[in-house]
Structures are given as C-alpha cells and as structure tokens.
Amino acid sequence: MLRKGGSNWVEGDRFFDRETELEALEERVRDGIHTLLTAQRRMGKTSLVRELLKRIAEGKEFETVFVDLEAAADPADAIAEICVQARPLSGVWGRIKGSFANIIREAGEHFEELAVADMKVKLRAGIDAGNWPQRGDAVFAALASGDRPVVLAIDELPILVNRLLKDDRGRITPEGKRAADAFLGWLRKNGQNHRGRVSMILSGSVGLEPLLEQAGLSAHANIYSAHDLKPWSEETATSCLEALAKSYRISLPEEMRRDMCRRLRCCIPHHVQMFFDKLHDHLRRADRQEASPEDVEWVYVHEMLGVRGQADLQHYEGRLKTILGVTGYPIALEILTTTAVNSGFDGDAMDRYRAYYSAFNAQDGEGVPSVADILHVLQHDGYLERQDDGYRFVSGLLEDWWRSRYSENFVAVVEAEPHGGGAGR
Ligand SMILES: Nc1ncnc2c1ncn2[C@@H]1O[C@H](COP(=O)(O)OP(=O)(O)O)[C@@H](O)[C@H]1O
Ligand SMILES: [Mg+2]
The missing domain is CATH 1.10.10.10 (Winged helix-like DNA-binding domain superfamily/Winged helix DNA-binding domain)
Structure with a gap:
C-alpha cells in the first residue's frame, strides 16, 4: 500500500521505486566513493537519501548521519549541525564532546538535557572564523573513529556554498570566493583523509557544479562522483499513479494515467504526487470514485495551473x-x-x-x-x-x-x- 507523498521528503510506505538508484548509491558507499547527488528541485533527492540511510542503517554495517544545511550561514554553522546530528552515535558523540570539553563544562552539567537547538547554539559559540577548520577536522576524526564506518549525508550543501560566494546582489565577490574555497577545500581534505571510514553523499537543489565553474573552483568537486537523479520514466510514473489509485480506491484507467504523465512531460515525482492528490480531492468533492478524462483535464487546468497549484x-x-x-x-x-x-x-x-x-x-x-x-x-x-x-x-x-x-x-x-x-x- 503506497501512501500519498505530501510535500515533504518521503520514506518507507510513501516511497516508490528508485530501486536502481538505491542500489547504485549503496554500492558507492561500500566502495568508499563520495557522491554528489544532483537534480532539479522536487525530484526526490532528500527522499532518496533518507530511504538509503534507513536501509543502510538496518544492515548494521554502517552508521548514518543526515545533515541539512539549508539554514547554515557559514562553515561554523555547518560543523555545529554535523555535531548535533551525530549524537545518536555514542562513541562518536563522546569524542565530539571531548573536543568541546571547555564549552560543555561552561554549559554546566545539564548539557545533555538541552534541546538539540540549544545544544547546537552552545557548540556553535565555540566555533569561530579562526578555529573552524581545526574544530571541523576534530569532528571528522571523531566520525572516522567509531566502530563502524559512517555514511554522512549532507543535504543542501550548494545553498551554503552559494551564500558564501555571493553578496546580497547575487554577485561573486573575492572574499566570497576565498570563503567558499576554504570551506570546500576543508571538506575535500577530510573526504580524502577519511575515505572508507566516512562516506559522503552531498545533495542539493541548486547545482553545485555551475556555481563552482562560475567561481573557478571546480577542482573542489573532483573527489565526488556525480549522480544525476532523473525524473521518473512514464512507465514508473504510471505505475506510481496505479499504486496510489489502488491505495485510495479510485478507478484511474491506464489511458488516463498516461494522459496525466504526458501533460507533465517530465515526471518529477512531486508533480506526479501533486496531480494525483488534486485529482483525488476533486473526486472526493464530487463524491465519485471513478475518474473520467474530463476530470483529468479539469484538474490540470484549474488545479495544477490554477491559483492553488x-x-x-x-x-x-x-x-x-x-x-x-x-x-x-x-x-x-x-x-x-x-x-x-x-x-x-x-x-x-x-x-x-x-x-x-x-x-x-x-x-x-x-x-x-x-x-x-x-x-x-x-x-x-x-x-x-x-x-x-x-x-x-x-x-x-x-x-x-x-x-x-x-x-x-x-x-x-x-x-x-x-x-x-x-x-x-
Ligand atoms: N521515491 C519517491 N516516492 C514517492 N514520492 C516521491 C519520491 N521521491 C519524491 N517524491 C515526492 O516528491 C516530493 C519531494 O521530494 P523530496 O525528496 O523533498 O525532493 P528534493 O529533495 O529533490 O527536493 C515528496 O514530497 C513526494 O511527494
Ligand atoms: Mg530536498
């Protein structure tokens, strides 16, 4: 039974297909290859990585850490975020705390009881423009020192790089270039030093490569092997619609499923989900279970292209x-x-x-x-x-x-x- 996706990332019983990609990415992890997962927004990158980590964690061979840098303003934020997301790995977390011993002592004995956000603020206060590379090295060393190798997924990394590179008018500045250079150089060095112990999967909805090209920093991407996440094929998208229709007890004949996919032309999973969800709502309002070609047409024009879409x-x-x-x-x-x-x-x-x-x-x-x-x-x-x-x-x-x-x-x-x-x- 496939449940509807909504608009946030999905895993488990909301996750459909992507078996080939899961297999390919898992193989890379086993081979100690760092990955740069690129694709247009809403293609399902975060979902793919979350599902991959979930399956890998079930295998007990690796530990997994997922970090989202959407809100990170600088390398110090990024490092603080990696720290707090590594909490569940007890050995690693112990070492990280060791490297922040002074700060944790100052925070008093209740550090472990703090909410994650507050914990991060405390750690963040100990990282500054001068010491972040050393702090960051220590965090990577901690990740690499656990019993099991770690898969470190870093989502929305290009957003941080973009922020570092550009001023508020969107222009690349010399200082921005130096900052991005330092950060990516640091990440690359750690990726190389801890290959096999820490496997990175970088992902994001802004292309990292054109950004680096513009800035003349392309060499920093050469330790990552690119994986381009494609839209679903028409076959996969129609199967997804079929599975959804079955779960929600709607009759949606193949002709209509194909018509939906052809209108989208490019079957971005989120758009497939959105189309189904709007059609489902439309039928519910009309108190019907059977979709007609006119329903598909109406929902496309009025809902997908309309104000609500x-x-x-x-x-x-x-x-x-x-x-x-x-x-x-x-x-x-x-x-x-x-x-x-x-x-x-x-x-x-x-x-x-x-x-x-x-x-x-x-x-x-x-x-x-x-x-x-x-x-x-x-x-x-x-x-x-x-x-x-x-x-x-x-x-x-x-x-x-x-x-x-x-x-x-x-x-x-x-x-x-x-x-x-x-x-x-
Ligand atoms: N494998 C999948 N199975 C089902 N739905 C998916 C899948 N991947 C993506 N989606 C749909 O797309 C939406 C966006 O997915 P997300 O992983 O957040 O994309 P991205 O990180 O590329 O922006 C999800 O809310 C879900 O509706
Ligand atoms: Mg995402």
Whole structure:
C-alpha cells in the first residue's frame, strides 16, 4: 500500500521505486566513493537519501548521519549541525564532546538535557572564523573513529556554498570566493583523509557544479562522483499513479494515467504526487470514485495551473532569484517567458538577446551575467533542455504554468525598445 507523498521528503510506505538508484548509491558507499547527488528541485533527492540511510542503517554495517544545511550561514554553522546530528552515535558523540570539553563544562552539567537547538547554539559559540577548520577536522576524526564506518549525508550543501560566494546582489565577490574555497577545500581534505571510514553523499537543489565553474573552483568537486537523479520514466510514473489509485480506491484507467504523465512531460515525482492528490480531492468533492478524462483535464487546468497549484510552482521562480541574483533574475524571466510564449527559444532569439544584453552591459550593466551563462544555469537546473538549434522547457507543466502566468501583455525587450530601458523590466 503506497501512501500519498505530501510535500515533504518521503520514506518507507510513501516511497516508490528508485530501486536502481538505491542500489547504485549503496554500492558507492561500500566502495568508499563520495557522491554528489544532483537534480532539479522536487525530484526526490532528500527522499532518496533518507530511504538509503534507513536501509543502510538496518544492515548494521554502517552508521548514518543526515545533515541539512539549508539554514547554515557559514562553515561554523555547518560543523555545529554535523555535531548535533551525530549524537545518536555514542562513541562518536563522546569524542565530539571531548573536543568541546571547555564549552560543555561552561554549559554546566545539564548539557545533555538541552534541546538539540540549544545544544547546537552552545557548540556553535565555540566555533569561530579562526578555529573552524581545526574544530571541523576534530569532528571528522571523531566520525572516522567509531566502530563502524559512517555514511554522512549532507543535504543542501550548494545553498551554503552559494551564500558564501555571493553578496546580497547575487554577485561573486573575492572574499566570497576565498570563503567558499576554504570551506570546500576543508571538506575535500577530510573526504580524502577519511575515505572508507566516512562516506559522503552531498545533495542539493541548486547545482553545485555551475556555481563552482562560475567561481573557478571546480577542482573542489573532483573527489565526488556525480549522480544525476532523473525524473521518473512514464512507465514508473504510471505505475506510481496505479499504486496510489489502488491505495485510495479510485478507478484511474491506464489511458488516463498516461494522459496525466504526458501533460507533465517530465515526471518529477512531486508533480506526479501533486496531480494525483488534486485529482483525488476533486473526486472526493464530487463524491465519485471513478475518474473520467474530463476530470483529468479539469484538474490540470484549474488545479495544477490554477491559483492553488501556483504555490508549488512559485518555488521555481523564487529559487531562480537565489541562484542568479537580482541582476541575472530578470534576464532569466525574460528568456523563460519568451520560451513559453513561442514554445521554444531558437538560435535567432538567442542572437537577438545576446546582442541586446551585451549592448546593455556595455552601457551600465557591469557584472550582469551573460545570456550564455544564464542559459547554462537554466539548463543545468532543469528549467530548459536543448532542442534542435535552441531550447525548450523540460517540464510541460512548468511551461503551461509559465505561459498562463506571464504571457499576457508580454512584449519581449528585444522587440520593444532596442538598447534602452534596462534589463530589469
Ligand atoms: N521515491 C519517491 N516516492 C514517492 N514520492 C516521491 C519520491 N521521491 C519524491 N517524491 C515526492 O516528491 C516530493 C519531494 O521530494 P523530496 O525528496 O523533498 O525532493 P528534493 O529533495 O529533490 O527536493 C515528496 O514530497 C513526494 O511527494
Ligand atoms: Mg530536498
């Protein structure tokens, strides 16, 4: 019985398929290979890693630690987070506490009774801009010293790297580069020193590789072997819909399941789940158990693309701002809207935008990323894919949503006012 996924990561009876990936990742762990798991947001990276750790932990051969760096502002935060997440590993935790003996003594005898968040604050206070590399080395040494090797999963690492690299306008600064260099260099060194004892699985919804490329820090990624998590195939997605329909006692014939997957074009697990959930709600409201093709059509247009669907898709827009900053973001919006309106972005459009923005940059757009850079990020981040001599949206859902949201009154800058106006409309 497969239960619905909701919007947070899933494991156990909410987790579907991904058997090939679980097997491949487990094999890497056994071979002492560090992994960089990359994929577009909502593809199921966190779920895959959580499920993997759950299964590995059941095997008793390895210990597992899961760390989420979404909220970490600097290396010290990251290290404090690793510390507290290692608590369940008693030997390791003992050693970590040993390396923070002074701080723990100051905190008094109730340290162990503190809430995790407070414990982290105390440890964090003992880590600063000067000592974090030594503190961090000690934590890795502790992880490596346990009875069993440790699988250390670090989720959303690229968000921290992005934060380190860029100023609040989204531009890479020299200090940012030094900070990211120091942090990634430290992580790489520890990954190498403790290979076989600590296996890392890094993951995140912002591509680490293009970030490092932009910053000239690509060498730091060379100890990780990349694993690109793909969307579900139409086969897998229709089987998932079949399993969900069975669990929730809905009749959803194969024709309709396929129609759902074709509309999505790219079967991102979260979108498959969302489609099912909205269809389920729709049928419940109508007090029916049997879905018709009209139901599928109605739910797609009114729920997936409609006001209520938007919250999930707005996420795609917000993340773009994070990755590209306030200077690159408007250009990306422009490119995506042109692509949605014309059902593609061809070589011609590319040339016109290149000319437009390079003229704009020559005037007063210093530090604005180039159209090529932005296309690179949009492609790497799963928004666009190459098609013939240009690009198109990977996801049919995102394309339809983008079109319905932005196409009204849209006039491409390259057509409106050549070389004037400004890149941000
Ligand atoms: N293997 C899976 N089985 C079922 N649902 C999944 C699976 N992977 C992802 N999902 C769906 O996608 C959503 C997002 O998954 P998550 O792991 O948080 O993605 P990511 O970390 O890549 O952003 C989940 O809430 C769930 O609905
Ligand atoms: Mg995630």
